[in-house]
Amino acid sequence: MITYCSSCGSKTEPRLVAKQDLRACPKCDRIFFRNPKVVVIALIEDAGRVLLGRRDIEPGRGLWGLPGGYVDWDEHPEAALVRECREEMQVEVEPLELLPLQHIIVDDEGIVFLPYRARLVAGQPAAGDEVQEVGWFKPTGLPPLAFPSHRQVLQRWVQDLATRSVA
Numbered sequence: 001m002i003t004y005c006s007s008c009g010s011k012t013e014p015r016l017v018a019k020q021d022l023r024a025c026p027k028c029d030r031i032f033f034r035n036p037k038v039v040v041i042a043l044i045e046d047a048g049r050v051l052l053g054r055r056d057i058e059p060g061r062g063l064w065g066l067p068g069g070y071v072d073w074d075e076h077p078e079a080a081l082v083r084e085c086r087e088e089m090q091v092e093v094e095p096l097e098l099l100p101l102q103h104i105i106v107d108d109e110g111i112v113f114l115p116y117r118a119r120l121v122a123g124q125p126a127a128g129d130e131v132q133e134v135g136w137f138k139p140t141g142l143p144p145l146a147f148p149s150h151r152q153v154l155q156r157w158v159q160d161l162a163t164r165s166v167a
């Protein structure tokens, strides 16, 4: 919540704007609209295995997840994806395809979650920022995951693999 106005420093007050409970500045009348954040994650697949990292930060420290993170305000989501994979896994990836997006409400935040299928183009995966270790996992041996959103992407991947092996 925005407690102080970022324009004039006055204490904000609640205001109903277009049916939304927002904060507004009583002095300069600035309204603090609330927008979702954008998160990208990468599904990097190789020979029927997926690349995951064990998180070294909360939430979900010690559990596993796909590489990714928040998109900077002026950054293309695909550029954010490449940057996050470089930081967390020390690899270069190429985004291939946007998978079905998810809309998530976590605590008091709205998140638009963009999962990309991506291809490893350079580097050996190794633990980078905020990651304890990295590993390749088969669909039958996925480790404990930190987030339902990642689980959903991986479940879809597992189904996809099953369909591909039948075809």
Ligand SMILES: [Zn+2]
Binding pocket: 005, 006, 007, 008, 009, 010, 025, 026, 027, 028, 029, 030
């Ligand atoms: Zn103000």
